[in-house]
Amino acid sequence: MSPFSNGLPGVMQDAGLILGLAVSLMIGSYIVRDSFLARLGQYVLVGAGLGYTVVLVWRNVLWPRLFAPLIADPMSWQSVSVTGLLNLWLPLLLGVLMWGGGLELLRRPPARPGGRSLLRLLAAVPAAILGGVVLGVAVSGAVQGTLWPQLSAAVATADGPGRADQPTWLIRFLTLIITGGVLIHLQLGPNAGAAGNGPSSPGSTSSEGPRAAGAGRPKLFRTVFLMLLRLWEGIGRRALWLAAGIIFARLVAARFSLTLSRLDYLLFEIPRSDLWQLVWASLRGGGP
C-alpha cells in the first residue's frame, strides 16, 4: 500500500464531511449578510490553517532537519565540517536572530532608549539575506526563464516557416501591428494621434506634444500621421481588451467550477455519507 492509500476511518471521514458542511454553511451565510456565524467560520478556517502550517513546518522542517540532528550530536560544532556548520549551525543562528526580532515586537517598549534597536538590527541580517536571495533568484529567473525564451520564441515564430495555411508574412505583419499598437497605447494612451493632445503618459517630458513636433511639416502629412497613429493605437487597445476578455472568460469558468463543486458537495456527497443517513433516519424516527 502506498502512503496515499491510508485514509481516515469511515466515521472520521463522515465527521469531517459534516464539519465541512457546517463551516461551509457558516461562511456561505455571508451571501445573505455579514453575521457572527460567517465571521466565526472565517476565523476558524484561518486559525486552523495557521495552526496546521505551524505543525507542518515543525514536523517537516524544523525538527527533522534542524533540531533532531543538533540534539543527536550537540557537540557537533567542534568536529563538524564547514558544510555541516552551514547546514545546521548557521541556520540556527539566523533563525534565532529572526525569532528575536519577532519576539521583540511583542514586548513592551523598553525603559532604556536604544534597548530594542540592537535586536531589530540583528534581525535585519537574516531578513536581508532572505530578501536578497529571493530577489536575486527572481531576477535571474525572469531573465533566463521568461524574458529570453519568450523573446527568442517570438523572433523564431516571426522568422520561422509558417504552417501551410499561414503565410509567414502575415504572422510577421500581425506581430508587428499588435505589438506596436499595444506599446503605443500603453505609452500614449487613448489620446494618441489626437491633434493638440500631447503624450498622456506620466513619464512624458514633452510640454507641447505633437503640435510642436509637427509645426514645421505640411498639414496633410501631419494629419495622415496622426490618423495612422490613432488607428494603430486603437488596434493595440482592442488587442488588450481582447486579451482581458479571454482572461475574464477563463476566470468565470474557474470560479463557476469551484461553485459547482461546492454545490455538488452539498447536494450529493453529504446526503450519501453514512453519518448523514444515520442522522436522517434518526430524525425521521425510523432508527438506523
Next chain:
Amino acid sequence: MATSDCPHCGYGNPISAQFCVQCGTIIAGQKPPSVSSGESANEPDARDDDQESAPPLNGEEGPEQQPSTASSDPDFSESRPQLAAAEDETDEDSDGQGAVRGPSQAGPLLRGIGGLLEPADPLSYIMSGSGANEPTVDRPIAPSAELAADEEERRDLRRLFSEELPTAVGAVPEIVASVAEPSQNGDGLQRRFWLEVILLLGMAGALLWWAPGPPGGAGPHALPGLQQAHRQVDTLQPNSLVLVNWAYDPATAGEMDLVAQPIVEHLLQRQAKLIVFSQLPGGPATARRVIARAEASLQRPSRTQITANLVIEGGYLPGGSASIPLLGVAPARALPVDPTWVDLRERFRIAELGEAGPALTVVIAARAEDVRRWLEQVQPLNGGTVIAATSAVVDPSVRPYLHSGQLAGLVSGWDGGGAYVRRLERARSVEEQARSLRHAGGLNWGVGILIVAVLLGNLAGLTERRTP
C-alpha cells in the same frame, strides 16, 4: 536631558540622536527640543498640584505637544516621572485654555509596540487625544462640547480616511456633497445580491433537475496542449521518475481535482514512479486524497503495482522562491522532507534525480506564478520536460510558455480535465459520468445566466444614458 520628539511616532529622543530610537525616522535637523526634563525637575510639586487641581481635559493639549510613547507607556512614565511631569506642564502652559486639536495637529496614527502591531485608529485618536488607545494611562476623560465629535462628524472622518485617492494638498474635500449623493453607477452593485442569488439558484437547479443528454456527445472542448501532455505521459517507461509539484490546496480543489486526477491516474497507469511534493501547507494532504482516488479508480494489475509503492511523498517544502532552485541542482537534498514515509530504498531513487533528472515534471498549479516559477528557476537548471495542469484562469498566462516550447503540454480547467478523461480509454463509472454531466449542465446554466445579466446590464446602461 533635553529631548527631541520624533515627528512620526512622537518618541522623545536624545537631542543628539540622528534617528528615532523608536521608529528609525531621521530626526537630524529637526526643531529644537520640546521638552526639557531639567526645567521641570525643579518644580515637580507644583506640577503635581496643578494636575490634581485641574486635570487636563480630553484633548486639551497644545499644538506643540506630540503624544510620545514615553507618556503612553506606564513603565516609561514611572521610570521617568520628571519627564512625564514636564510634558504635562508644558502642555498646560502652551495651550492655556486648551486649543482644539485638529487632524493636522494630531500625533502619530501608529503607536504602541513599534507602531506595527497596533492598528491605527484615527477616529479614536482625534476624538480623545493622545492617550485614547492607552487603557493603562490614568487620565480622566471629561466631555467637551468643542471636542466631542458627534455621529455625523464620525461618519465624515471615516469617509475621509477611507478615501482611496489622496486629496490634493491644500484642497478641502467635499464631504457633505458626496456623502448623501447617490452614486450614478451604484445601482449595479446594489443588485449584486440578486445576481449572485440567481446564479446560485440557476446552477443548483441545473445540478438537481437538469436532464442531461445521452452520454457520448461532443464532450468538453480540448484546448491545444492537451494532446501533447497526454503523449508525454503516454510515452513514459515503467518506473520512470516523475516529479510532481502539487501547487494547490483545498481552497481551489473544487476545480483542480478535476484536472489533476486524470493526469495522476494516467501516470499510475503507466507505472511511473511519482515523487510528490508541495510548497503549500495544504498541498500534501490534498495530494494524498486525489492520489488515493486515482488509485481506487485504476483497474488491476495497475493497482497491484501501486502496492509496490509507486508513490513517494516528498512532503511540504517551505521557502517559496528561495528554496525551489534547490530542486534543480540538488533535489536529493531538498527531498524528501518527511522521513516517515520514505525508506532507504526510496532515498536511493530520489538520489537518482540529482544524477539524471526526472523523466518528466508535472506542475499542478492553481496560480500562474507557480508554473512560471518552476519554468524560470528550476527548468533552466535541470533542463527537464515539464507539463502543466492548471486552473482555467491560469491558461492565458502560461500558454505563451507552451508556444515557446518551455512547456511540453498544458491541461487547464474543468474542460481540460474532462477531455483528458476521455483519452484515458477506460470505462467511467456511472457516478463519474453523472457528476460530469451535472457539472456541464451547471456550467452551461451559469454562463447563460451571466451572459443574460451582462446583456441586460448593458441594455439598462444604454437606456439610462439616453434618459435626460
